[in-house]
Amino acid sequence: MEGDEGVRQLGELEKLVMDRVWSWDHPVAVREVLEGLRDERSLAYTTVMTVMDNLHRKGMLTRQKDGRAYVYRPVMTREQHSAAFMGEVLAGTVDRTATLxxxxxxMPPDEAARLRAALDGTLQDRAGVSE
Incomplete structure (x- = not known):
């Protein structure tokens, strides 16, 4: 990723912008993100544009020209970003197992149960592939 120095936790405005971008299934312009944020925050167009440009430089968004403006897409899904961030955190620990x-x-019991089911399915899939 261009400008990527590892996955980092997002700042407050970066998170708001990425939440909006992740919520849409199409390339988005700064104006669309700005309008989507109006209910939560009063922001200037240039503020949102700067945040989106920074996210592009950090490798979180791709962009392409659409007329006179850019449209942006996320480089990875919200879940992929969260997983990469968790991987970075784990990489910085001495004892990964203890941290996990x-x-x-x-975790709430229902989430732990879903994790167990997902792990059981993944391990079964891997065992089936190697046989």
């Missing part, structure tokens, strides 16, 4: 166990202990 502490994380799982904090």
């Amino acid at each position: 166990l502490h994380f799982v202990e904090q």
Whole structure:
């Protein structure tokens, strides 16, 4: 990714913008994001444009010209970004297993059950592929 120095936690405005961009299934212009944020925040067009340009430089958004303006798309899904960020956090720990166990202990039981089911399915799929 252009300008990528690893996946980082997003700042407050970056998160608001990315939440909007992730919520749409099409390339978005600055004006569309600005209008989508109006209910939550009063922001200037130039502020949203600067945040989106920064996200592009950080490798979070791709962009292409559409007339006189750019339209933007996310480089990865929200889930892919979260997983990459979690991977970065784990890479910085001394004991990955202990960190993961502490994380799982904090999960509500229904989420832990879904995680177990997903892991069981993934492990079964891997076992079937190697045979």
